[in-house]
Amino acid sequence: MSLIAVVDYGMGNLRSVDKALEHVAMSGQEVRITSSAEDIASADRVVFPGQGAARDCMRELKQRNLIEPVMQAAKEKPFLGICMGLQVLMSHSEENHGVDCMDMYKGEVRFFGNAINREASTEQLKIPHMGWNNVTQTISHPLWHGIKQGSRFYFVHSYYVDPEDEAIVAGETAYDIVFTSAVACGNVFAVQFHPEKSASDGLQLLKNFTQWDGK
Amino acid sequence: MSLAKRIIPCLDVDNGRVVKGVKFVDIRDAGDPVEVARRYDKEGADEITFLDITASSDNRDTIVHVVEHVAEEVFIPLTVGGGIRKVEDVRTMLNAGADKVAINTAAVFNPDFVKQATDRVGSQCIVVAIDAKQVSAEGEPLRWEIFTHGGRKPTGLDAVEWARKMVENGAGEILLTSMDRDGTKIGFDIKLTRAIAEAVSVPVIASGGVGTLEHLAEGILQGKADAVLAASIFHFAEYSVHEAKQYMAESGIEVRL
Numbered sequence: 001m002s003l004i005a006v007v008d009y010g011m012g013n014l015r016s017v018d019k020a021l022e023h024v025a026m027s028g029q030e031v032r033i034t035s036s037a038e039d040i041a042s043a044d045r046v047v048f049p050g051q052g053a054a055r056d057c058m059r060e061l062k063q064r065n066l067i068e069p070v071m072q073a074a075k076e077k078p079f080l081g082i083c084m085g086l087q088v089l090m091s092h093s094e095e096n097h098g099v100d101c102m103d104m105y106k107g108e109v110r111f112f113g114n115a116i117n118r119e120a121s122t123e124q125l126k127i128p129h130m131g132w133n134n135v136t137q138t139i140s141h142p143l144w145h146g147i148k149q150g151s152r153f154y155f156v157h158s159y160y161v162d163p164e165d166e167a168i169v170a171g172e173t174a175y176d177i178v179f180t181s182a183v184a185c186g187n188v189f190a191v192q193f194h195p196e197k198s199a200s201d202g203l204q205l206l207k208n209f210t211q212w213d214g215k
Numbered sequence: 216m217s218l219a220k221r222i223i224p225c226l227d228v229d230n231g232r233v234v235k236g237v238k239f240v241d242i243r244d245a246g247d248p249v250e251v252a253r254r255y256d257k258e259g260a261d262e263i264t265f266l267d268i269t270a271s272s273d274n275r276d277t278i279v280h281v282v283e284h285v286a287e288e289v290f291i292p293l294t295v296g297g298g299i300r301k302v303e304d305v306r307t308m309l310n311a312g313a314d315k316v317a318i319n320t321a322a323v324f325n326p327d328f329v330k331q332a333t334d335r336v337g338s339q340c341i342v343v344a345i346d347a348k349q350v351s352a353e354g355e356p357l358r359w360e361i362f363t364h365g366g367r368k369p370t371g372l373d374a375v376e377w378a379r380k381m382v383e384n385g386a387g388e389i390l391l392t393s394m395d396r397d398g399t400k401i402g403f404d405i406k407l408t409r410a411i412a413e414a415v416s417v418p419v420i421a422s423g424g425v426g427t428l429e430h431l432a433e434g435i436l437q438g439k440a441d442a443v444l445a446a447s448i449f450h451f452a453e454y455s456v457h458e459a460k461q462y463m464a465e466s467g468i469e470v471r472l
Binding site for chain 2: 051134
Protein backbone atom coordinates (compact mmCIF):
# COMPACT_ATOMS: atom_id res chain seq x y z
CA MET A 1 0.00 0.00 0.00
CA SER A 2 1.32 3.39 -0.96
CA LEU A 3 0.41 6.22 1.42
CA ILE A 4 -0.70 9.76 0.58
CA ALA A 5 -0.58 11.70 3.85
CA VAL A 6 -2.82 14.77 4.16
CA VAL A 7 -1.30 16.88 6.94
CA ASP A 8 -3.86 17.85 9.58
CA TYR A 9 -2.80 20.69 11.84
CA GLY A 10 -6.27 21.83 12.85
CA MET A 11 -6.58 24.52 10.19
CA GLY A 12 -9.74 24.00 8.24
CA ASN A 13 -11.74 21.14 6.96
CA LEU A 14 -9.78 18.45 5.18
CA ARG A 15 -12.72 16.33 4.16
CA SER A 16 -12.94 17.81 0.66
CA VAL A 17 -9.22 17.33 0.00
CA ASP A 18 -9.46 13.76 1.30
CA LYS A 19 -12.52 12.89 -0.78
CA ALA A 20 -11.13 14.44 -3.94
CA LEU A 21 -7.84 12.55 -3.57
CA GLU A 22 -9.72 9.29 -2.94
CA HIS A 23 -11.73 10.01 -6.06
CA VAL A 24 -8.60 10.07 -8.25
CA ALA A 25 -6.20 7.79 -6.33
CA MET A 26 -4.92 4.67 -8.06
CA SER A 27 -5.70 1.27 -6.62
CA GLY A 28 -3.11 0.50 -3.97
CA GLN A 29 -2.98 4.09 -2.79
CA GLU A 30 -4.34 4.99 0.62
CA VAL A 31 -5.27 8.58 1.49
CA ARG A 32 -4.90 9.34 5.19
CA ILE A 33 -5.62 12.55 7.11
CA THR A 34 -2.95 12.64 9.78
CA SER A 35 -1.08 14.80 12.26
CA SER A 36 1.47 12.11 13.01
CA ALA A 37 5.12 12.84 12.22
CA GLU A 38 5.64 9.10 11.61
CA ASP A 39 2.91 9.02 8.96
CA ILE A 40 4.40 12.04 7.23
CA ALA A 41 7.86 10.44 7.35
CA SER A 42 6.67 7.08 6.01
CA ALA A 43 4.26 8.46 3.39
CA ASP A 44 5.08 8.22 -0.31
CA ARG A 45 3.41 11.54 -1.02
CA VAL A 46 2.44 14.44 1.22
CA VAL A 47 -0.39 16.93 0.75
CA PHE A 48 -0.11 20.08 2.85
CA PRO A 49 -3.43 21.99 2.84
CA GLY A 50 -4.70 24.66 5.22
CA GLN A 51 -6.98 27.62 5.50
CA GLY A 52 -7.32 30.43 7.99
CA ALA A 53 -4.86 33.02 9.25
CA ALA A 54 -1.06 32.75 8.88
CA ARG A 55 -0.44 33.32 12.59
CA ASP A 56 -2.81 30.51 13.59
CA CYS A 57 -1.34 28.15 10.99
CA MET A 58 2.23 28.68 12.19
CA ARG A 59 1.17 28.39 15.85
CA GLU A 60 -0.68 25.11 15.25
CA LEU A 61 2.20 23.66 13.22
CA LYS A 62 4.65 24.51 16.02
CA GLN A 63 2.39 23.21 18.78
CA ARG A 64 2.03 19.89 17.00
CA ASN A 65 5.77 19.68 16.26
CA LEU A 66 5.00 19.42 12.57
CA ILE A 67 7.36 22.04 11.12
CA GLU A 68 10.34 19.68 10.92
CA PRO A 69 8.44 16.67 9.52
CA VAL A 70 6.77 18.85 6.88
CA MET A 71 10.08 20.54 5.93
CA GLN A 72 11.74 17.14 5.70
CA ALA A 73 8.95 15.74 3.48
CA ALA A 74 9.27 18.78 1.22
CA LYS A 75 12.95 17.92 0.73
CA GLU A 76 12.51 14.33 -0.30
CA LYS A 77 9.12 13.26 -1.68
CA PRO A 78 6.30 14.45 -3.94
CA PHE A 79 4.76 17.30 -1.97
CA LEU A 80 1.64 19.33 -2.78
CA GLY A 81 0.88 22.55 -0.91
CA ILE A 82 -2.63 24.00 -1.17
CA CYS A 83 -3.70 27.57 -0.26
CA MET A 84 -2.18 28.27 3.21
CA GLY A 85 -0.01 25.23 2.51
CA LEU A 86 1.64 27.37 -0.17
CA GLN A 87 1.75 30.63 1.80
CA VAL A 88 3.45 29.29 4.92
CA LEU A 89 6.31 27.87 2.81
CA MET A 90 7.47 31.45 2.24
CA SER A 91 9.73 33.49 4.57
CA HIS A 92 7.20 35.90 5.96
CA SER A 93 3.56 36.99 5.71
CA GLU A 94 2.08 40.48 6.04
CA GLU A 95 -1.00 38.95 7.71
CA ASN A 96 -1.69 39.52 11.44
CA HIS A 97 0.78 42.47 11.53
CA GLY A 98 3.59 40.21 10.30
CA VAL A 99 4.23 36.50 10.80
CA ASP A 100 7.46 34.56 10.28
CA CYS A 101 6.73 31.50 8.16
CA MET A 102 8.67 28.34 7.28
CA ASP A 103 11.21 30.11 5.04
CA MET A 104 11.53 27.27 2.58
CA TYR A 105 11.37 29.86 -0.21
CA LYS A 106 12.54 33.45 0.11
CA GLY A 107 9.69 35.84 -0.34
CA GLU A 108 6.80 37.70 1.21
CA VAL A 109 3.08 36.89 1.44
CA ARG A 110 1.25 40.11 0.58
CA PHE A 111 -2.25 41.56 1.00
CA PHE A 112 -4.21 42.32 -2.20
CA GLY A 113 -5.47 45.69 -0.96
CA ASN A 114 -1.94 47.09 -0.70
CA ALA A 115 -1.08 46.91 -4.39
CA ILE A 116 0.28 50.28 -5.52
CA ASN A 117 -1.82 50.66 -8.67
CA ARG A 118 -5.02 50.62 -6.58
CA GLU A 119 -6.10 54.22 -7.27
CA ALA A 120 -5.82 53.72 -11.02
CA SER A 121 -8.77 51.36 -10.89
CA THR A 122 -12.29 52.74 -10.87
CA GLU A 123 -14.11 49.81 -9.32
CA GLN A 124 -13.65 48.66 -5.76
CA LEU A 125 -11.44 45.59 -5.46
CA LYS A 126 -13.39 42.83 -3.74
CA ILE A 127 -11.42 40.97 -1.11
CA PRO A 128 -11.25 38.00 -0.64
CA HIS A 129 -10.37 37.11 -4.23
CA MET A 130 -13.16 34.53 -4.45
CA GLY A 131 -14.20 32.46 -7.42
CA TRP A 132 -12.90 30.95 -10.65
CA ASN A 133 -9.89 32.62 -12.22
CA ASN A 134 -7.49 31.71 -15.03
CA VAL A 135 -4.13 30.19 -14.28
CA THR A 136 -1.41 30.81 -16.86
CA GLN A 137 1.02 27.92 -16.78
CA THR A 138 4.44 29.61 -16.94
CA ILE A 139 6.35 26.31 -17.17
CA SER A 140 5.48 22.85 -18.38
CA HIS A 141 5.24 20.45 -15.46
CA PRO A 142 3.89 16.93 -14.86
CA LEU A 143 1.18 18.42 -12.60
CA TRP A 144 -0.18 20.52 -15.48
CA HIS A 145 -0.53 17.41 -17.63
CA GLY A 146 -3.92 17.25 -19.36
CA ILE A 147 -4.92 20.74 -18.18
CA LYS A 148 -5.38 23.40 -20.84
CA GLN A 149 -3.32 26.57 -20.70
CA GLY A 150 -5.30 29.29 -18.90
CA SER A 151 -7.84 26.94 -17.29
CA ARG A 152 -9.91 28.30 -14.44
CA PHE A 153 -9.47 27.14 -10.85
CA TYR A 154 -11.37 28.07 -7.69
CA PHE A 155 -9.67 30.62 -5.44
CA VAL A 156 -10.55 32.05 -2.06
CA HIS A 157 -7.84 34.14 -0.40
CA SER A 158 -6.87 37.68 0.58
CA TYR A 159 -3.07 37.27 0.49
CA TYR A 160 -0.77 36.07 -2.28
CA VAL A 161 2.84 34.86 -2.44
CA ASP A 162 5.59 36.97 -3.95
CA PRO A 163 8.67 34.71 -4.26
CA GLU A 164 12.08 36.34 -4.77
CA ASP A 165 13.25 33.59 -7.11
CA GLU A 166 11.18 33.85 -10.30
CA ALA A 167 12.49 30.45 -11.37
CA ILE A 168 10.10 28.72 -8.93
CA VAL A 169 6.97 30.31 -10.45
CA ALA A 170 4.83 27.66 -12.20
CA GLY A 171 1.60 29.57 -12.65
CA GLU A 172 0.30 33.13 -12.63
CA THR A 173 -3.12 34.71 -12.19
CA ALA A 174 -4.40 38.25 -12.67
CA TYR A 175 -6.46 39.93 -9.97
CA ASP A 176 -5.74 43.64 -9.77
CA ILE A 177 -2.09 42.60 -10.19
CA VAL A 178 -0.51 39.51 -11.70
CA PHE A 179 0.42 37.22 -8.82
CA THR A 180 2.05 33.81 -8.42
CA SER A 181 -0.70 31.20 -8.18
CA ALA A 182 1.52 28.10 -8.42
CA VAL A 183 5.08 27.33 -7.40
CA ALA A 184 7.27 24.39 -8.46
CA CYS A 185 10.69 23.47 -7.15
CA GLY A 186 12.08 19.96 -7.36
CA ASN A 187 9.66 17.57 -5.67
CA VAL A 188 7.45 20.42 -4.40
CA PHE A 189 4.41 21.80 -6.18
CA ALA A 190 2.21 24.30 -4.37
CA VAL A 191 -0.90 26.16 -5.47
CA GLN A 192 -2.91 29.10 -4.18
CA PHE A 193 -6.19 27.77 -5.57
CA HIS A 194 -8.20 24.79 -4.38
CA PRO A 195 -7.85 21.84 -6.78
CA GLU A 196 -10.27 19.87 -4.58
CA LYS A 197 -12.98 22.45 -5.42
CA SER A 198 -12.04 23.10 -9.04
CA ALA A 199 -14.19 20.51 -10.81
CA SER A 200 -12.54 18.39 -13.52
CA ASP A 201 -9.35 20.45 -13.95
CA GLY A 202 -8.77 20.36 -10.20
CA LEU A 203 -9.29 16.60 -10.12
CA GLN A 204 -6.88 16.24 -13.04
CA LEU A 205 -4.20 18.13 -11.11
CA LEU A 206 -4.74 15.92 -8.07
CA LYS A 207 -4.65 12.84 -10.25
CA ASN A 208 -1.38 14.03 -11.75
CA PHE A 209 -0.03 14.40 -8.23
CA THR A 210 -0.99 10.86 -7.23
CA GLN A 211 1.06 9.63 -10.20
CA TRP A 212 3.98 12.06 -9.93
CA ASP A 213 7.39 10.76 -8.91
CA GLY A 214 8.57 14.21 -7.84
CA LYS A 215 10.82 14.77 -10.82
CA MET B 216 -8.41 36.61 -18.44
CA SER B 217 -9.87 37.61 -15.13
CA LEU B 218 -12.04 36.49 -12.28
CA ALA B 219 -15.29 35.01 -13.58
CA LYS B 220 -18.71 36.10 -12.39
CA ARG B 221 -20.41 33.13 -10.78
CA ILE B 222 -23.73 31.40 -11.38
CA ILE B 223 -25.04 29.62 -8.33
CA PRO B 224 -28.07 27.32 -8.47
CA CYS B 225 -29.88 27.13 -5.14
CA LEU B 226 -31.69 24.04 -3.86
CA ASP B 227 -34.33 24.15 -1.16
CA VAL B 228 -34.02 21.01 0.92
CA ASP B 229 -36.80 19.80 3.21
CA ASN B 230 -36.16 16.70 5.32
CA GLY B 231 -33.28 15.73 3.06
CA ARG B 232 -35.25 16.05 -0.17
CA VAL B 233 -35.10 18.71 -2.87
CA VAL B 234 -38.42 20.53 -3.04
CA LYS B 235 -39.99 22.86 -5.61
CA GLY B 236 -40.09 20.08 -8.20
CA VAL B 237 -37.04 19.67 -10.30
CA LYS B 238 -37.90 18.67 -13.83
CA PHE B 239 -34.80 17.22 -15.37
CA VAL B 240 -35.71 14.69 -18.01
CA ASP B 241 -32.69 12.49 -17.52
CA ILE B 242 -32.64 12.36 -13.76
CA ARG B 243 -33.99 9.30 -12.03
CA ASP B 244 -34.82 10.88 -8.72
CA ALA B 245 -35.31 14.63 -8.93
CA GLY B 246 -35.78 14.83 -5.19
CA ASP B 247 -32.34 13.46 -4.44
CA PRO B 248 -30.00 16.36 -3.64
CA VAL B 249 -26.96 14.34 -4.70
CA GLU B 250 -28.36 13.66 -8.17
CA VAL B 251 -29.46 17.24 -8.67
CA ALA B 252 -26.11 18.61 -7.45
CA ARG B 253 -24.25 16.24 -9.74
CA ARG B 254 -26.35 17.46 -12.64
CA TYR B 255 -25.70 21.14 -11.89
CA ASP B 256 -21.99 20.41 -11.57
CA LYS B 257 -22.03 18.76 -15.00
CA GLU B 258 -23.81 21.77 -16.50
CA GLY B 259 -21.03 24.01 -15.23
CA ALA B 260 -22.44 25.53 -12.02
CA ASP B 261 -19.73 27.53 -10.25
CA GLU B 262 -21.03 26.68 -6.78
CA ILE B 263 -24.15 25.13 -5.30
CA THR B 264 -26.15 26.52 -2.39
CA PHE B 265 -28.38 24.36 -0.22
CA LEU B 266 -31.06 26.06 1.78
CA ASP B 267 -32.41 23.85 4.54
CA ILE B 268 -36.09 24.63 5.03
CA THR B 269 -36.79 21.69 7.35
CA ALA B 270 -39.25 23.01 9.89
CA SER B 271 -38.77 20.44 12.62
CA SER B 272 -35.57 20.67 14.62
CA ASP B 273 -35.73 16.87 15.06
CA ASN B 274 -34.76 16.48 11.44
CA ARG B 275 -31.85 18.91 11.41
CA ASP B 276 -29.33 16.12 10.91
CA THR B 277 -30.72 15.23 7.52
CA ILE B 278 -29.09 18.27 5.88
CA VAL B 279 -25.75 17.24 7.37
CA HIS B 280 -26.00 13.87 5.63
CA VAL B 281 -27.02 15.57 2.40
CA VAL B 282 -23.90 17.74 2.52
CA GLU B 283 -21.72 14.73 3.33
CA HIS B 284 -23.01 12.78 0.37
CA VAL B 285 -22.81 15.65 -2.08
CA ALA B 286 -19.26 16.54 -0.96
CA GLU B 287 -18.15 12.99 -1.73
CA GLU B 288 -19.09 13.34 -5.37
CA VAL B 289 -19.27 16.97 -6.37
CA PHE B 290 -16.00 18.88 -6.34
CA ILE B 291 -17.09 22.50 -6.54
CA PRO B 292 -17.78 24.87 -3.62
CA LEU B 293 -20.85 24.13 -1.54
CA THR B 294 -22.72 26.62 0.65
CA VAL B 295 -25.30 25.63 3.24
CA GLY B 296 -27.81 27.92 4.90
CA GLY B 297 -30.97 27.69 6.97
CA GLY B 298 -31.21 27.15 10.70
CA ILE B 299 -27.59 28.06 11.48
CA ARG B 300 -27.74 29.45 15.02
CA LYS B 301 -24.54 28.54 16.86
CA VAL B 302 -20.84 28.35 16.08
CA GLU B 303 -21.25 24.61 16.60
CA ASP B 304 -23.79 24.49 13.72
CA VAL B 305 -21.22 26.21 11.50
CA ARG B 306 -18.53 23.72 12.42
CA THR B 307 -20.83 20.76 11.87
CA MET B 308 -21.61 21.93 8.33
CA LEU B 309 -17.97 22.61 7.47
CA ASN B 310 -16.93 19.22 8.82
CA ALA B 311 -19.63 17.61 6.71
CA GLY B 312 -18.00 19.09 3.61
CA ALA B 313 -19.55 22.54 3.17
CA ASP B 314 -17.11 25.27 2.14
CA LYS B 315 -19.26 28.15 3.26
CA VAL B 316 -22.11 28.55 5.71
CA ALA B 317 -24.81 31.20 5.32
CA ILE B 318 -26.03 32.91 8.48
CA ASN B 319 -29.30 34.78 8.23
CA THR B 320 -31.76 35.44 11.06
CA ALA B 321 -29.31 34.49 13.80
CA ALA B 322 -27.10 37.40 12.73
CA VAL B 323 -30.01 39.79 13.18
CA PHE B 324 -30.82 38.60 16.69
CA ASN B 325 -27.18 38.25 17.70
CA PRO B 326 -24.82 40.34 15.53
CA ASP B 327 -21.82 39.08 17.52
CA PHE B 328 -22.53 35.58 16.25
CA VAL B 329 -20.98 36.48 12.91
CA LYS B 330 -17.86 37.74 14.67
CA GLN B 331 -17.63 34.60 16.83
CA ALA B 332 -18.06 32.39 13.79
CA THR B 333 -15.47 34.19 11.64
CA ASP B 334 -12.97 34.25 14.52
CA ARG B 335 -13.34 30.52 14.76
CA VAL B 336 -13.45 29.37 11.13
CA GLY B 337 -12.27 32.36 9.09
CA SER B 338 -14.14 34.95 7.03
CA GLN B 339 -13.87 32.91 3.85
CA CYS B 340 -16.33 30.36 5.28
CA ILE B 341 -18.98 32.82 6.43
CA VAL B 342 -21.67 34.23 4.15
CA VAL B 343 -24.18 36.60 5.69
CA ALA B 344 -27.60 36.28 4.08
CA ILE B 345 -29.57 39.52 4.01
CA ASP B 346 -33.30 39.64 3.28
CA ALA B 347 -34.17 43.21 2.38
CA LYS B 348 -37.36 45.03 1.44
CA GLN B 349 -37.89 48.55 0.19
CA VAL B 350 -39.44 50.76 2.88
CA SER B 351 -39.20 54.19 1.25
CA ALA B 352 -42.38 55.50 -0.32
CA GLU B 353 -42.71 56.70 -3.89
CA GLY B 354 -40.66 59.88 -4.39
CA GLU B 355 -38.64 59.46 -1.19
CA PRO B 356 -34.92 58.63 -1.28
CA LEU B 357 -34.57 54.86 -1.67
CA ARG B 358 -34.24 52.92 1.55
CA TRP B 359 -34.35 49.21 2.31
CA GLU B 360 -34.71 47.42 5.63
CA ILE B 361 -33.83 43.97 6.89
CA PHE B 362 -36.83 41.69 7.29
CA THR B 363 -37.03 38.34 9.03
CA HIS B 364 -39.53 35.48 8.97
CA GLY B 365 -39.70 35.20 5.22
CA GLY B 366 -40.13 38.92 4.74
CA ARG B 367 -42.96 39.38 7.23
CA LYS B 368 -41.21 41.00 10.17
CA PRO B 369 -39.41 44.34 9.85
CA THR B 370 -36.38 44.91 12.07
CA GLY B 371 -35.83 48.63 11.56
CA LEU B 372 -32.27 47.90 10.39
CA ASP B 373 -31.10 49.77 7.30
CA ALA B 374 -29.95 47.20 4.74
CA VAL B 375 -26.89 49.10 3.48
CA GLU B 376 -25.67 49.91 6.99
CA TRP B 377 -26.34 46.35 8.07
CA ALA B 378 -24.32 44.92 5.19
CA ARG B 379 -21.40 47.19 6.10
CA LYS B 380 -21.64 46.14 9.73
CA MET B 381 -21.66 42.44 8.86
CA VAL B 382 -18.52 42.89 6.76
CA GLU B 383 -16.86 44.70 9.68
CA ASN B 384 -17.79 41.69 11.81
CA GLY B 385 -15.99 39.44 9.37
CA ALA B 386 -18.49 38.27 6.75
CA GLY B 387 -16.56 37.05 3.71
CA GLU B 388 -19.48 37.38 1.34
CA ILE B 389 -23.03 38.79 1.26
CA LEU B 390 -25.99 36.84 -0.13
CA LEU B 391 -28.55 39.54 -0.84
CA THR B 392 -32.20 38.65 -1.41
CA SER B 393 -34.83 41.19 -2.33
CA MET B 394 -37.99 40.12 -0.52
CA ASP B 395 -39.99 42.35 -2.87
CA ARG B 396 -38.76 40.34 -5.85
CA ASP B 397 -38.37 36.84 -4.44
CA GLY B 398 -40.62 34.47 -6.38
CA THR B 399 -41.88 37.19 -8.77
CA LYS B 400 -39.72 36.32 -11.81
CA ILE B 401 -39.60 40.02 -12.78
CA GLY B 402 -35.86 40.43 -12.17
CA PHE B 403 -33.52 41.46 -9.37
CA ASP B 404 -34.01 44.69 -7.45
CA ILE B 405 -31.11 46.27 -9.32
CA LYS B 406 -30.95 49.45 -7.24
CA LEU B 407 -30.77 47.49 -4.01
CA THR B 408 -28.15 45.14 -5.43
CA ARG B 409 -26.00 48.00 -6.64
CA ALA B 410 -26.34 49.95 -3.38
CA ILE B 411 -25.06 46.98 -1.37
CA ALA B 412 -22.42 45.88 -3.91
CA GLU B 413 -20.91 49.37 -3.92
CA ALA B 414 -21.09 49.72 -0.15
CA VAL B 415 -19.05 46.66 0.82
CA SER B 416 -15.58 45.37 0.01
CA VAL B 417 -16.54 41.67 -0.12
CA PRO B 418 -18.27 39.80 -2.98
CA VAL B 419 -22.07 40.15 -3.23
CA ILE B 420 -24.40 37.45 -4.55
CA ALA B 421 -27.67 38.79 -5.98
CA SER B 422 -30.82 36.78 -5.35
CA GLY B 423 -34.58 37.06 -5.70
CA GLY B 424 -36.65 37.59 -8.81
CA VAL B 425 -34.84 35.84 -11.64
CA GLY B 426 -37.21 34.79 -14.42
CA THR B 427 -35.05 35.09 -17.54
CA LEU B 428 -31.42 34.86 -18.56
CA GLU B 429 -31.45 38.59 -19.18
CA HIS B 430 -32.18 39.10 -15.48
CA LEU B 431 -29.02 37.20 -14.55
CA ALA B 432 -26.91 39.42 -16.79
CA GLU B 433 -28.58 42.56 -15.38
CA GLY B 434 -27.62 41.55 -11.85
CA ILE B 435 -23.97 41.59 -12.89
CA LEU B 436 -23.89 44.46 -15.38
CA GLN B 437 -26.24 46.92 -13.68
CA GLY B 438 -26.42 45.54 -10.15
CA LYS B 439 -22.61 45.14 -9.97
CA ALA B 440 -23.02 41.78 -8.22
CA ASP B 441 -20.11 39.32 -8.22
CA ALA B 442 -22.38 36.31 -8.49
CA VAL B 443 -26.03 35.54 -9.22
CA LEU B 444 -28.16 32.95 -7.49
CA ALA B 445 -31.31 31.43 -8.92
CA ALA B 446 -33.57 28.53 -8.11
CA SER B 447 -36.68 28.06 -10.17
CA ILE B 448 -35.38 28.85 -13.66
CA PHE B 449 -32.91 26.00 -13.30
CA HIS B 450 -35.16 23.61 -11.38
CA PHE B 451 -37.91 23.64 -13.92
CA ALA B 452 -35.32 23.16 -16.64
CA GLU B 453 -36.45 26.35 -18.34
CA TYR B 454 -32.76 26.99 -18.84
CA SER B 455 -29.64 25.00 -18.09
CA VAL B 456 -26.76 26.54 -16.20
CA HIS B 457 -24.74 26.19 -19.39
CA GLU B 458 -27.28 28.20 -21.39
CA ALA B 459 -27.24 30.86 -18.70
CA LYS B 460 -23.46 31.09 -18.91
CA GLN B 461 -23.48 31.31 -22.66
CA TYR B 462 -26.01 34.11 -22.51
CA MET B 463 -23.87 35.95 -19.99
CA ALA B 464 -20.74 35.48 -22.09
CA GLU B 465 -22.58 36.92 -25.10
CA SER B 466 -23.50 39.90 -22.94
CA GLY B 467 -19.81 40.54 -22.39
CA ILE B 468 -19.60 39.02 -18.91
CA GLU B 469 -16.55 36.95 -17.98
CA VAL B 470 -17.77 33.45 -17.06
CA ARG B 471 -16.28 29.98 -16.69
CA LEU B 472 -17.41 27.99 -19.71
